[in-house]
Amino acid sequence: MSQHQYPSHQRPTVPERASLDGLEGKWDRAWSAQGTYVFKLGTAREDVFSIDTPPPTVSGSLHVGHVFSYTHTDIIARFQRMCGKEVFYPMGWDDNGLPTERRVQNYYGVRCEPSLPYDPDFTPPLEGGKGKNATSQQVPVSRQSFVELCEKLSTEDEKQFEAAWRHLGLSIDWTQTYQTIDHHSRATSQLAFLRNLARGEAYQRLAPTLWDVTFRTAVAQAELVDRDQTGAYHRIGFRLTDGQPAADTDTDTGAGQRVYIETTRPELLPACVALVAHPSDERYQDLFGKHVEVPLFGTEVPVVPHRLATPDKGSGIAMVCTFGDVTDVIWWREMHLPTRAILGWDGRILPEPPMGVDSDRGQAAYKELAGLTVYSAQKRVTEMLRESGDMEGEPKPITHPVKFFEKGEKPLEIIPTRQWYLSNGGTDQELRARLLERGNELTWYPDFMRVRYQNWVEGLTSDWLISRQRFFGVPFPVWYPVDQFGHPIHDRPILPREDQLPVDPASDTPDGYKPEQRGKPGGFIGDPDVMDTWATSSLTPQIATHWRDDPDLYESTFPMDLRPQAQDIIRTWLFSAVVRADLEQHSLPFHNAAISGFILDPDRKKMSKSKGNVVTPMALLDQHGSDAVRYWAASARLGTDAAFEPGQMKVGRRLAIKILNASKFALSFLAASGSGAALTLDPADVTEPLDSAMLAALETVIETATQALANYDHTRALEATESFFWTFCDDYIELVKSRAHGAAGPQAAASAQTALGLALSVLLRLFAPFQPFATEEVWSWWHDDSIHRQPWPVPAELRAGSSAPGDPRILAVAGAVLGALRKAKSEAKMSMRTEITAATVAVPADLTAPAVAAKADVMAAGRTAELTLAASDTEAVELIFAELTQP
């Protein structure tokens, strides 16, 4: 920016009437035709500003929150573009994952069945199906067909999103788009995975896994939410079986001493592998090392000490099951307890009892539960405990937090399964430290959001589970050899070459095999799983910049400059992107993160579809106009939740209209005067003190706005610009009106006209990121090219050479004196056109000279024939006396 350009101007052609109506369509078409926002390939990295736009879920609906946060990003994009950066502003569509899977199922009446071969001529049974259709009615289709249908449907959805974004005035480069399920994204995702695998960052493990029984898939830590659930403590007695004389504490039965535990999950009794208490818990010292018998099922389990047992929870001694919760997993792992899994993938009790439930009585009891859901099993077990007398008292109802998949409706279970993991610092302390350092390296707007990242990284308990037992998504690019018994050999994966990507192992055949060997002994089998949707979304910087296949574009755009996103996905999208870039590029994926808040409805609740308080963005844009809606969005700071407020939109609309009208007026002088098409606005022509004062004040506004926008503080920039603009309209324009018309001679008129032109040129550019339509409309009256590719204003363009700046106090005090004169008329309930024959206004002593400098303009604007400016020792300008005459 060393060689800063000033815009050149033409003699304006001002319309009779100015209106906001239809500007969105008009300018969207013009920008599209002119390629105003198209990224220039081959730009050097230092001249590029690249943005990792959040890909909206196209199967979801567009909502006001999108408008809000995407506007914040666009303001920065427009500012950077005007500052001379070539802005890389692509658009992605997220059509990967469960929401799309469900939408495609319902819309086309199909379901994905990866084992089917691809049929290129497939036509879906439905088109435009709404609501749910039963699984039984859905026609199974191959994964490739499903992906094709998804792409087709997404294309329809994308059109609506694109139309809305264009209407809103987002300066996106529509030639740079991607879909998270498209060929390029799948290839990128698989390529990154293969690299992770080669470096040992991705690995498979058979381990207890958080499992959603509805979707029948594993889920990751990042997808968990706690929800309060009602449950009940069941107090259950376990009988000591060894080394203990018949207890006198349990005279009822006369049997061995009983140990009471309290559990909310009695149905897991057959999965019990131990009882655990805190090592220092005096009550249980004698029991450590001894064994007890599990009621009903007869399994013998040890009583063991562990630091994670909480003495004041329940009875202080807990039963360890495989697996009731994540603490069970820790106990099981650390104390090398056996595994007695009793839950299947569908969340029902497995048909066969686990090892250890050997007695006839135990097997009979288990048979009662086999095939039941956990809910029914719990009821049955409770009945059985009641009958056998092993339960003391009745269950005590409680409310407690339970882990759920964020999209799920039933509590998660923990089931041992084989899964793919990716290192994310959950187990590797060195990596964790490095990722924490990345969080420090990243610049956060606002800064306090960094803490959420830190909290999350510090709280990780395991690596990132990236495999999902779903059908739709990016498949793992992996096959396995099949041994002579027909079993896959998991530790000898067969991988594709990078140039073969993307592959679908369910339909593609690995090199060296024939398709008919699929699933056969001695043949091969594809990995059945797909990747977590975040495993692909975490790569949006690499996808958008074409890391995989366009080194030139990648070099000039990666790492990206800006990641704008919502605060709720710091732990998922942002963190996972940092992980991937750290592992692959050894850098941050982006330098700055701008975090937008949520939209709250008037009741201060987060807006959401389920509450029915969502306003559709298009209706909003139509009603208020895009510049108005953008104004509302722009008036909320990053990281701060904002109220949905139509009032702010009205203010924004008023501002846009004012920009049109004030410009029309100011430019009318320049249209009328002089000759020739070119218009020269030379600051040297600004000779009147009031005019220089106004320009001096504007210089400060430029500085404030520029600095604010460079720091992603759009609200401050808007506030400074807007506040100046209203003074400019209400005071300055009124003050110079008659002089600009020539009342004080040609030179004084030229001074006002030039100052109006210079100020307008700057103000329009300052407003351009916020109000792209109104400013572009006005700009078109005196320019051929778009305002959005103009140089951002600098103070120097308002001053001739090395001349001293004007004194901004002149404008301030002139406005105050004019206000005093207006007050006289207002209090007399008279029109502003009323003549004042004589008036005296008290002016603070140090402001008398500045006031005198603008006296002629003040008298003209106030229609005052005789004005006395009396020096006073008060701090404010005050009307002392005025004599009014009716016109």
Next chain:
RNA sequence: GGGCCGUUGGCGCAGGGGUAGCGCGCUUCCUUGACACGGAAGAGGUCACUGGUUCAAAUCCAGUACGGCCCACCA
């Protein structure tokens, strides 16, 4: 249980050691040739509470209350 934000006129917000600011709304007035989708002038607040630091606290510190969000091992 831990953490992060916030609490300023009826509403939405800014400010941040030295007489409280903006916008909406409200009141009164003005159909003035840029704008009635306008303009002018007003009324309205002991800046959540309690202590402390200071010559001086809405502002800094500590604590409390309330609201929101994030995280946390479901016995």
